[in-house]
Amino acid sequence: MRTSESNISGSVSEFILLGFPCRRDIQIFLFVLFSFIYLLIIMGNTSVICAVWSSWKLHTPMYIFLANFSFLEICYVSSDVPQMLANIISQSKSISYVGCLLQFYFFSMCAAECLFLSVMAFDRFLAICRPLHYPTIMTHHLCAWLVVFCWAGGFLWLLTPLILISQVPFCGPNTIDHFLCDLGPLLALSCAPVSGTTLICGIMSSLIIFLTFLYILGTYYCVLSVVLQMPSGSGRHKAFSTCASHLAVVSLFYGSIMMMYISPGSGDYPGMQKFVTLFYALATPFFNPLIYNFRNKDMEEALKKILNMLLWKSLKASKVKFNIRHH
Template sequence: MESHNSSVVKGFIILGFSASPLLRILSFVLVLATYILTVTANVIIISVIKTNCNLQRPMYYFLGNFSFMEIWYTTSTVPKMLESFLVGGSTISVAGCISQLYLFFALGSTECFLLATMAYDRYLAICHPLHYPSLMTLQISIWMVAAAWGAGFLAPLVPIVFISQLSFCGPQEIHHFFCDAGPLLRRTCGAAFFSSTLVTVLASIVILSTCLLTAISYTFIIFTIFRIPSANGRQKAFSTCGSHLTVVVIYYATVIFIYVRPISPIASELDTVASMFYAVVTPLLNPVIYSLRNKEVKEALKKLVNRKQVFVKNIGSIIMDALYRKEIIYS
């Protein structure tokens, strides 16, 4: 890690891109729009799944939890990121920085576990359709989701505890969008080899194990799709499977590039750009690919919109009728 002769600091300044004010404003607008779309899309998915009886099944229970996780995953980093774009630097205390790092790592680990769980669910549904109702009940899916959340929040706990015991020295500036492990450990006053190694080892275990399980599930799915006699059926299945794999590949490629290697003592702009993909871009793609392209979700969404329109229309009619009667009384 970098060595500094400065005194111990109590907070940091998250700089984001060291770019011109115009580029920062453009980045602010793009990231804000992406964040609003991500949160809105995931809230819509959760609402549709909760209000439609036909979607009370394991697959949609996984998707609802995934959407809930995505909302908090993006919210853990994007607000501070937006502040750094807008004012040229976002201040955060050391405790706040470590808290953000833990929350981001915990939700990122949960995403890995949920992706593996969802891939396994699709494997059972496609490769063992006759046994699927008995193999994946709603009760089993609840336990699997609880295990994913529990494992996700436990996985980064030990390295975060060690990092919280370290002292941090100046300069205060962090050349990143949020308090990630690499930028934070580069600001330690002394050697942080053990904490750095612990982060790399545990991140590698979580990322590579869940990536392998996800890859195995999709491999079996692809082989099963090849055996579908109908060309039209194969094309539809490959379209859905291909979309899922695209998001999985983008997410895992970027997180493997960042975390499955020793933490570099020197900051890299490439790391900063790569982190934008897994922190901002894939959370927007996930609800679109996994849910909003799903036929049943789209049908349920149409019904929900129609019900809202009818409700608004009825409320409008009642208000107009009340105003009309009031006008007759006073005329």
């Protein structure tokens, strides 16, 4: 296997992603397993988007945020899993320098995900703590601006780390003991000190993670205080059920991302780092649609209508083909 690939100027023009070095039969098993999970992630998050789009009952800020979050999950998981699958069955396992930087950029979409989870928490706070003012505050205009803020904020937040990494000199070797271009393994290949870049990237990642996490915790502290003061047991149950799905996704997302970036010593063991990154890359996108689809009656009804419509169209198309063949 090649250990370095240089252009005329002597700088690295591509990287080699080692991925999961193991026996061929195990690689085939991993390829089939990850392909199946990736397919389920795409189908699950697409179903959320279709359900929200097709049902007027779901055209509310909470579900609009959820649909955007699901689309973000599709974009995020598609930035690394297809390349990982290609490398598993490929012999070269190479990725271009530009492709590596773009993969790092889109894989680090946690900034946009953090912002979307924060505005979803803000929406639940208004709905439970300010129910009378909710329609006048959370208007469709504000909802649209919050969606734009999350997308733009997520992409812009990552520009500084991307620009800094693009200035890092790579002159060989170019072998990354990982299945994607993550920050730590990538900077480890630099042929010059990069302590400043590492520090700035770490600070920016920590800021967006901890600030949004603390904001969500503070929001739900206020929500919990209001819910516990409700005299009606049914009212408390309805409020808890409204927040349960979002809390589950928040716990899963922040638990996995903190385990990935903040777990002490995880970067010292490539095998552990790959496992933690793989869990982070697949867990939230996989469980997010399951949590919302199976815990929400409105989502279930919308999905049933879509399935019935698809089934009806399929039967109608089959009937047309049958009549054409017999005439």
